[in-house]
Amino acid sequence: MQQGERTQDNQLVLSFYGDDFTGSTDAMESLTINGLPTVLFLDVPSQSMLERFPHVKCIGIAGDSRVMSPEQMQAELPDIFKRLKELRSHFVHYKVCSTFDSSKDIGNIATVVNISKDIFGELSWVPVLVAAPDLQRYTVFGNHFAAMNGETYRLDRHPTMSHHPITPMSEADLREVLKEQGAKETAGINLVELQQPLDALFQTLNVKLSKQPEVVLFDSASKADVEKVGLLLEKVREPKEPLFLIGSSGVGHAISAVAKDKQAMASQSPVKPTKRDRLLVVSGSCSPVTQKQLEWAMNHGFEGIHLTLEEVMAAKKDEQAKRQLVEKACQTIRDGKDLVMFTALGPDDPSIARNQQKMLENGLPISETSKILGSYLGELAKLVIQETGIERLVVAGGDTSSYATKELGIYALEMITSISPGAPLCRCYSDDDSIDGLELALKGGQFGQDDYFAEVKDI
The missing domain is CATH 3.40.980.20 (Four-carbon acid sugar kinase, nucleotide binding domain)
Structure with a gap:
């Protein structure tokens, strides 16, 4: 083992790339408040840089691919993904907005799916979890919903997202959104199927995987749903390789359920706020x-x-x-x-x-x-x-x-x-x-x- 490398006992639980900066801090918050202290970097850290933060269990990279063309994503993301894989965290997460801000030409998420195939080839499919119930974002039978001012709207009728100046969302079914962006085949695990015991759910997933989908989209409408997805993903993860997945900050809640189950929780960071008189x-x-x-x-x-x-x-x-x-x-x-x-x-x-x-x-x-x-x-x-x-x-x-x-x-x-x-x-x-x-x-x-x-x- 080289100097500075993490041992099996202090291995990173999750590393992520955020497709914008606010989404990256959202993911950092989700992980930290669930007991997995996280530091957000602007580039993939070296082992010596990680040594400055010995208490962390997760790291993130604050990116800006949400405003990139597919060609720009193809040029920038592969190297970042390779370096994240070398950190050997249990999971590698491509973090997207909980309102799935993207289009065929800007922030194309299907492009991320294609890039990941060459780097994370252990699974032939990519898990996608967009729901974040703590932010009032829900996926139900593939269709996505988001709340605003006390009302919950289907994504294509959301007062803001349906009129977004760069990536207006005109479709609520995320399977259709991914298809329009270029994904070949998307299967889904729906809310009813999520209520099964974990072993039965694992069998349901295997039946869907027998049809060789490129993506599996997971419904979730509650904290319990998200945690069930996390436990299922841990069950399918190869022990010696990171599992690549795409999703919102709901992924942090899902993976924290796995970490809790493994007693991999770490002490909180000592950083505290200081009273300020101007903003x-x-x-x-x-x-x-x-x-x-x-x-x-x-x-x-x-x-x-x-x-x-x-x-x-x-x-x-x-x-x-x-x-x-x-x-x-x-x-x-x-x-x-x-x-x-x-x-x-x-x-x-x-x-x-x-x-x-x-x-x-x-x-x-x-x-x-x-x-x-x-x-x-x-x-x-x-x-x-x-x-x-x-x-x-x-x-x-x-x-x-x-x-x-x-x-x-x-x-x-x-x-x-x-x-x-x-x-x-x-x-x-x-x-x-x-x-x-x-x-x-x-x-x-x-x-x-x-x-x-x-x-x-x-x-």
Whole structure:
């Protein structure tokens, strides 16, 4: 055994790649609160890097494949998957959003299935578990449902996901979604079948596998369902090889059931929150949930700066324009106020259509809007942090978080505490002293109550 390698007793239970940053922190939270301390990296860690975190049982990689084309995914993911496999965790998880954000051309999940075949060839099929009942996401007879404002909607009728600006979901049956993206054959284990004793369920699965499906989609509508899936996956896993699977943060709950059964639980991380007196929020989210949070904040003492795409593109070319934006933000912080910097106020913000038109005029794909805005928000946030010493930051928006976090110059995140399911507060690790120790919450567009930003500040 080489120096730094983990022994059989402290082998990683699970390693995962998250297809966006907010989804990655969601997965880290799911594992950590279920007793499997997890650290989230921005790249696959070396063994020496892992030695800095001896208490962890799971690691994640915060990626951004949700906004990639299939060609970009084919270029980037195989090497990451190979390096994850070399960590020899029991499970390797490709983490997707619990609303299955994807399409044939962007974030194609069937492409991930195909890539995995060449690297994780031990199983001839890929398990898929999208349900996350703790987030009110359910899969029933293959059809996916998600709650919003106290109502549960079929995915293709969800007020946000059916009108998503990049990957609108027009189909609720996930088997059909995968088929449209290029998956050849998807079998399913439904809710009725899940109620069987584990041995009988294992036989049911084997009958379905006799037809050689490429994917097996698992229903789940409760914590008990998710745990049953976890126990079944452990039963089919090859002892000496990691099992590759695709799914939401519900996978964390499923695998924790296996870990508990094996008494593989580890002590919690000692990282604790510290009281902070000011908060910086940057948002590229178009979600109505984030809209309500921004409006609540600005109605309760937060200052607001609305950035347009034109302003961002001008500031990227003009150092003086950038300095003016940074100084305006810094002065607000120095005055003792909390600040939100945002690019859209909900899905009906007129700036969205103007942004899309501006992109087309510049010969750029609309899908690049998130990269331009998110990267610049991250750059602004870093400058404000460095100049004011502010110690707590929220980034709102899944795609925004992916690009903004890269600009901060961190190499790992560890959960400090839960705030709202799927959007925890984290501690940043960085070689930059001004960023190391920063407390960061990455909030997907659909997560959090109206007063989420105040909750983050006051924790």
